[in-house]
Amino acid sequence: MSIRDLARALDISIGTVSRALNDRADVNPETRRRVLEAAAAMGYAPNQSGRSLRQGTTNAVAFMIPNDHDVAALGNSFFMSVSDGLQPVLMEAGLDLFVLLCPSEMDKNAFLRRVVERRIADGVIISSIERQDSRIDYLVGRNVPFVALGRSLSGGAHAWVDLDFEGVIAQSVSRLARLGHRRIAFSSAGGRINFSFIFAEAYRRALEAEGLSFDPALMIREDGTEEGGYRLGDRLLAMPEPPGAVILADETMAIGLYRRLYEAGLTPGRDLAVIGFRDSPHCRFLSPPLTCFRLSLHDLGRRLGEIMLERLKGGGGADRPPQEIWPMELVAGESDGRPSHRLRPPAASA
Amino acid sequence: MSIRDLARALDISIGTVSRALNDRADVNPETRRRVLEAAAAMGYAPNQSGRSLRQGTTNAVAFMIPNDHDVAALGNSFFMSVSDGLQPVLMEAGLDLFVLLCPSEMDKNAFLRRVVERRIADGVIISSIERQDSRIDYLVGRNVPFVALGRSLSGGAHAWVDLDFEGVIAQSVSRLARLGHRRIAFSSAGGRINFSFIFAEAYRRALEAEGLSFDPALMIREDGTEEGGYRLGDRLLAMPEPPGAVILADETMAIGLYRRLYEAGLTPGRDLAVIGFRDSPHCRFLSPPLTCFRLSLHDLGRRLGEIMLERLKGGGGADRPPQEIWPMELVAGESDGRPSHRLRPPAASA
DNA sequence: GATGGAACCGTAAACGTTTACGACGCTATC
DNA sequence: GATAGCGTCGTAAACGTTTACGGTTCCATC
Helix, strand or coil: CCHHHHHHHHCCCCHHHHHHHHHCCCCCHHHHHHHHHHHHCCCCCCCCHHHHHHCEEEEEEEEECCCHHCCCCCCHHHHHEEEEEEHHHHCCCCEEEEEEEEEECCCHHHHHHHHHHHHCCCEEEEECEECHHHHHHHHHHHHHEEECCCCCCCCCCCEEEECHHHHHHHHHHHHHHHHCCCCCEECCCCCCCCHHHHHHHHHHHHHHHHCCCHHHEEEEEECCCCHHHHHHHHHHHCCCCCCCCEEEEECCCHHHHHHHHHHHHCCCCCEEEEEEEEECCHHCCCCCCEEEEEECCHHHHHHHHHCCCCCCHHCCCCCCCCCCECCCEECCCCCCCCCCCCCCCHHHHC | CCHHHHHHHHCHHHHHHHHHHEEECCCHHHHHHHHHHHHHCCCCCHHHHHHHHHHHHCCCCEEECCCCCCHHHHHHHHHHHHHHHHHHHHHHCCCCEEEEEEECCHHHHHHHHHHHHHCCCEEEEEECCCCHHHHHHHHHCCCEEEEEECCCCCCCCEEEEEEEEEEEHHHHEEEEEEECCEEEEEECCCCCHHHHHHHHHHHHHHHHHHHCCHHHHHHHEEECHHHHHHHHHHHHCCCCCCCCEEECCCCCCHHHHHHHHCCCCCEEEECCCEEEEEECCHHHHHHCEEEEEEEHHHHHHHHHHHHHHHHHHCCCCCCCCCCCEEECCEEEECCCCCCCCCCCCCCHHH
């Protein structure tokens, strides 16, 4: 079922069929109608490989997301929501969206190179951006249209979209300081992901802005998972001089942290102030409600699509590529009360 | 950077280059070495469109997952984990995996047709199978290699893999009955998804097997989300004759249900026995621990990949397509205690 | 009636691969 | 020394499209 069959059935040339299907000008309206009708009737759709080969374009955009274990928690709901906004924008423009999962064992650079060199997509969206990310240098070097979901020190004038980590931390610290907190801990996953660095830097600056001193012992590295949050609770409880508040770089941690606190007979918000990061559905049912920050991932995804289309059309022209930081809005819960000094479990203090 | 450039650089014919790259027999080992070396040095990778066009095969498998709102909750962790097992198997065989998200506004059938007709992938994995699913008829009719993640009444002898819903319900009901429960509710999302029907049917049969009577009021339809679980709690509390136990078709509901119970001053396991479905990471931190069922989604994904490879190789031969039901193993928590009659909130009973 | 132009359509090349086929050179055999 | 066979390689066709180019028809104009 190729264009040839369709042409034969209609007794016209394949050139005309192609023009009719592609809405070109120089074709008789009546002919176009017949072609479209026959195509629908015979269930014809152009072979994408043929088109790609001829046009040098695949009509597809690849969204590369890592399947790492540490991102699995975050990634799930996060990337799905983003894709949900991204997809319709691309589809509107006649582009397919291929979500590509980079296997955990495979090098992200090698994976990306493979995708680009085999010409699987016209444009790429990369995520989980590292502080220095060679994928960006590679894409810039090969002049591949792309958008990064996350900032980086690499590259330079490439398009990216990112969340306002600085704003989140600044708001959190200042809010806690207003409540009277002077020892505010911060927990992040570390690693090479750039937002870990941004978070850490913003944390120090925010403390400074509030006139609070920085204590290295209060910057705690734990996975951004439920388990990580549980272990964070362990560590906080074991500290000789525990903080009165903790800010989480990943709200998923709150689930584990809450659990650990409850096990110790403590209540979040009363015995330890907790502020989470994103207002994710899985945390919406924590009790007491978690203070965190809202952002429409759907809108973010849509914007990502728009930028992608721009990059594809522009062909890497002289226009400044957009670089956007999306603010997040505080959602006040009841998890971040005034300081108390009850963090030691009752058993220990008895 | 095509095969022609590579051939020119090596001063041999493109035919030989192609044979060398594709590990064909009739090529001098020394020549092959030179070709591979040059390809690596010059960063050459065969253009996928060219290959596809010539071979009539795309070296890709499409994993079509819906982006519906009701599956968004389930889908997140579920599909990611499955993909994580699936991906390496395909990659080992030189196949790319494209995760395709069907936009919520778009008809699933139209989306699938588009994918198949444009020859985007050699094989398809479909999910969220409905009781009668025309996608299956379509794929069978067009002789497209595929595996369904979920049973259906449609099709017939096609390959599928599914979870053992019957076993889960039978185990849950019998376990609760042994604990002395006689009024056991069941909550599922309904809709056209086949597992809703399977669950409902299995529920009735399991009651019968235990000599318990079926009460339509105890089959409660709610979304398989946190919110759905919360509303389920509302409804249970409002019942004139509340059940002593409830089985959830989606463990995510447990999060909302727990919350609602706590708000009413009630404790899962003591005041209401709760059994969830899957042992998902998001429920692992519920307190008291949720009784649910374990299954390695990673293994399931791997098996899905193996079956896909089989289907692609077999070319739809005379062999029986595999149809597998994966058993799930009970993980005893503390959420399913003996019956009590304290479901009415203390305020109401006081 | 010759000419120009517009509207429409057919022809054929090109995209980058793979692969059937045949050609070449060499060695071993009778 | 002719021949067969093997190992290696080049040639060219084919996959399904799109598109530049030229051709045909028809109508309007001078």
